Amino acid sequence: MTKLIEYEDASDEVKAIYDDIRATRQTEYINNFWKAIANHPPTLKRTWESIKEVMASPGELDPLVRELIYIAVSVTNGCDYCISSHSAAARGKGMNDAMFGELLAIIATANTTNRLANGYQIPVDEIFKT
DSSP states (O other), X not given: OOOOOOGGXXXXXXXXXXXXXXXXXXXXXXOHHHHXXXXXXXXXXXXXXXXXXXXXXXXXXOHHHHHHHHHHHHHHHTOHHHHHHHHHHHHHTTOOHHHHHHXXXXXXXXXXXXXXXXXXXXXXXXXXXX
């Protein structure tokens, strides 16, 4: 298992990123994902900057929709950590059990139809092309 880098054991570079995570998310909690990838500070920095831009910057998609999309991709990729982390974040942004169930139904249906379309090698209708 990867060593988790706690704040008190972190380099100044990692502490600065942890501080930015805390400030951006308005929490004192640094989760294990960040503590694990802090073993390679360039990856920590690059990943945090990307997540911060995509998940925390203003945009057309509201924060709950962003979390639901993240859950959908995480379910499809089989990432238990991300499913748990982003489900907790989505619940904090208003997701309830009924929404979660509906989301899982959509994910399951999309995965089924994607595999059927790929398996049958169905050509894309001209009307769907941009």
